[in-house]
Amino acid sequence: MRDVFKIFFHTGWRQQLLIVFALMVSGLVEIVGIATLWPIVGLLGGETHMKSHAIDEYVRWGLAELNLPLTIEVLLLIIVGAATLSFVFGTAGSVFVGRSVANFGTSVRLQLIDAMVHAKWSYFVAQPVARYTAAVNSDADRASVAFKASALCLSGLIQTLVLMGMALFVSWPFFLGAVAVVAVLWLGVGRYMRMAKKAGRGKSKHNLALLHAVTDALTNVKALKAMNRHSFIGHTFAVHVERLRRATQAETYSTSAVRAVQEPLFTILILGGLFIGHSVLGMDLRVMLGSTLLLKRVADSIGTVRSNYQRVVLERPSFWHLQHLLQEVRANREHLSSGKMPSLPATIEFSDVGFAYPGKQVMRGANVTLAAGELTTIIGPSGAGKTTIADLVAGLHQATDGTVKINGLPLQEIDMAGWRRQLGYIPQDSILFNDTIINNITLGDPTVSRGQVEAALKAADAWGFVSKLPGEMDFTIGVRGSLLSGGQRQRLAIARALIGDPKLLILDEATSALDKKTAKEISRAARALTGSRTILAITHQALWVRAADRVYEIRDGKVTTAPAGVN
Numbered sequence: 001m002r003d004v005f006k007i008f009f010h011t012g013w014r015q016q017l018l019i020v021f022a023l024m025v026s027g028l029v030e031i032v033g034i035a036t037l038w039p040i041v042g043l044l045g046g047e048t049h050m051k052s053h054a055i056d057e058y059v060r061w062g063l064a065e066l067n068l069p070l071t072i073e074v075l076l077l078i079i080v081g082a083a084t085l086s087f088v089f090g091t092a093g094s095v096f097v098g099r100s101v102a103n104f105g106t107s108v109r110l111q112l113i114d115a116m117v118h119a120k121w122s123y124f125v126a127q128p129v130a131r132y133t134a135a136v137n138s139d140a141d142r143a144s145v146a147f148k149a150s151a152l153c154l155s156g157l158i159q160t161l162v163l164m165g166m167a168l169f170v171s172w173p174f175f176l177g178a179v180a181v182v183a184v185l186w187l188g189v190g191r192y193m194r195m196a197k198k199a200g201r202g203k204s205k206h207n208l209a210l211l212h213a214v215t216d217a218l219t220n221v222k223a224l225k226a227m228n229r230h231s232f233i234g235h236t237f238a239v240h241v242e243r244l245r246r247a248t249q250a251e252t253y254s255t256s257a258v259r260a261v262q263e264p265l266f267t268i269l270i271l272g273g274l275f276i277g278h279s280v281l282g283m284d285l286r287v288m289l290g291s292t293l294l295l296k297r298v299a300d301s302i303g304t305v306r307s308n309y310q311r312v313v314l315e316r317p318s319f320w321h322l323q324h325l326l327q328e329v330r331a332n333r334e335h336l337s338s339g340k341m342p343s344l345p346a347t348i349e350f351s352d353v354g355f356a357y358p359g360k361q362v363m364r365g366a367n368v369t370l371a372a373g374e375l376t377t378i379i380g381p382s383g384a385g386k387t388t389i390a391d392l393v394a395g396l397h398q399a400t401d402g403t404v405k406i407n408g409l410p411l412q413e414i415d416m417a418g419w420r421r422q423l424g425y426i427p428q429d430s431i432l433f434n435d436t437i438i439n440n441i442t443l444g445d446p447t448v449s450r451g452q453v454e455a456a457l458k459a460a461d462a463w464g465f466v467s468k469l470p471g472e473m474d475f476t477i478g479v480r481g482s483l484l485s486g487g488q489r490q491r492l493a494i495a496r497a498l499i500g501d502p503k504l505l506i507l508d509e510a511t512s513a514l515d516k517k518t519a520k521e522i523s524r525a526a527r528a529l530t531g532s533r534t535i536l537a538i539t540h541q542a543l544w545v546r547a548a549d550r551v552y553e554i555r556d557g558k559v560t561t562a563p564a565g566v567n
Contacts, residue, residue, distance in 0.1 A: 001157075003316050004309060008150040010323070011104055019096040019151060020158065026089035097151045105144035108322060109136055115329040121396035123332035135325050138207055142318035149311035156304030163298045199314060202247035209243070336395075336416040342407040344422055344503035345372040345534045348393055349408075350559075354401030355388055362388050364401070366559040368552050370504075372407075375527060375535040377548035379562065384554045386538045390506045393536065394423055424497030428509035430489045432481035437466060438473040440481075441496050448499060456498045461525040462491035487518035494525070505529060508538045516543070523547045 009016055060070060068074050112135055168175040350368035354361075362385040370376045370393070378386045391397045392404055395416050404411040406419065432440050441456060442448040453473060457463040465488055469475040481489040490510055497505060507526060511519035520543050526535055527547050537544045545551050551562040 001153075001309070004150045004153045004312055007146055007312065007316065007319055008154055011100075011107070011147075015096060015100055016151075019100070020154065022089045022092040022096060026086045026159075097148060097155075100151065101144050101148040104147050105140055108143060108326070109140050112136060112140075112322070112326050112329065115326060115333065118334055119329050119332045120334040121391070123329070131325070134207065135322055139318040139322045139325075142315045143322045146312050146315035146319040149308040149315065153305055153308035153312060156301050156308060160298060160301040160305060163294060163301060167294055167298065199247050199250035202250070203244065203314070203317075205247075205317075207244060337412050337414065338417075339413045339415050340409060341415045341418045342409050345532060346407045346503065347372045348504075348534070349405045350389075350392070350402065351405070352402035353392065353399045353404060355385070355392065355397060356400050361557055363554065363559065364557050366402070366554075368559055369550070370534055370536055371549065372534050373531050374549035375530050375537060375547060377537045377539060377544045377551045378554060379540055379545060379551060380554040381540070385557065386554055387508055389554070389559075390425075390508055390536060390538055393504070393506070394420060394425070421500065422503045424494075424500065424502035424505045426490070426493045426497050426505070426507045426510040428512055430481065430493035432477060432489055432492065434476065434479045436471075436474050436476050437469075437492065440477065440492060441473075441499055443496070452499060453495075456495040457491075459498050459525075459529065460491045460494035461521065462488070462495050465491075485518075486514050487522065490514060490518075490522060491525075494522070498529075503533055505533050505535045506538070507535070509540075510537075511541060511544075512539065519543060 063070055063074065112132075116132060164175070164179070348368075348370040350366050353366040353368075354364040356362055366389075368376075368378075368389065378389055380386050388397065392399055392411075395411055398412075406414055437457075438450065438453050441453050450473065454463065457466050457473075466472055466475070477483050477489075477492075481492070484492070493510070494507075505526070511522050514522070519541060523537075523543050524547070526537070529535060530549075537548065545562070553560050553562045
């Protein structure tokens, strides 16, 4: 039960205490209704001279205080009133629970997204995308279910304790009977609880593995189909789906088994209690009937506790995985430096810069100058560290040796957020969405006008084809821009980078996947953007060497100058 309390109070305690209070009052009011049955049974049986029970005395005292007669009509009205109040407070508790669950699900998603957005780039380098997709979607949903189940579990626990207190007040033998009901109903399903715990862990593990497989497969589905290897996808999916099926089957079986076991256990306990109460203890009719009803309510309450605790056990892996992931991402938050903003366009200088990943030296003693308003090209073999230079310029990585200066200011002393707003970045694989051209360019920024989008498209040499599309800027480009050619997609990526009027434009292998003619057209378009902008091209293509004002080659961790020739 420890997880129930930890999950329920994980996000705070004020509203949670309101929930507990409302549910406790609901349970107490329900007891008033049950207590009223004692004198009702006596009046219906005409047993005016039978031995009085303590509950009768309390009911008579309460009626006397309210100046009400002891009649069946009054007692029935009390039961109706108690049921109504119990409903009101129970509903209030349910409303609090519903509101808390909705707030939790929304809040934890927003917190995780905010933490991911502000995390260091170096943290994301080796992180699988599916991990965060699962967290924001399925894990957040299952965590909300765990939170709701913990609240309902505590609700049932409170009601059980209140009813047990009344059972002790009514008769110590029936209190022992209530204890027996609780013990048998709880311990009798222990095996299935353990099965549920194992199923919950398996479901989380295999669901995440399936998401990993889906993400990886769909990213490479075109190449796999081209080689007729796409059947591999189905095989991979089948393995993970089968494991997920087994975990889900175990979950369903444990849930159904607990429900099936509870009813016969309760029936046996009630019949045994009635026999012992009548034949051995000689209890009167009122105590027998009232206590039987009380035991039934105890069984219902412990059933609520049991079913919701089982749901907590099933979903808690997702709850704690989500919380641990949130802590992990927050621990890797990027702390942007605040300082001066350099004049733009800026000259960027690397002085004896070195950079290394854990266990791997990427660059050492690099001296590079990206002159303001010029196009500088970095060439070298794959994996040599070309992109690392761009990452250092953007502050995504920090140099392990030497200094990077922006117009004479060390990178760590400038306003990093302001500096990055002056950067435009075009990667090799353009990230385009199944949306309109205008939304792909603005990324939903309402401050960007259609005129600005058109100007950016013209600057990127993209307006020629966009103006011929149905709807022009309102044309939907398909999944990952599939309705456009590779060159058209890259031009849109350049337009997106230009929409903020950046003073430093970084092209990271931006034309490596394009044909020679299209790549040359894009290099010329980039060349036309120099003067008011500094441009850095990361590439292995000779055409960017010819377009550059200066060229550097990186090989085996060393950076050297190379001949350049402007077209």
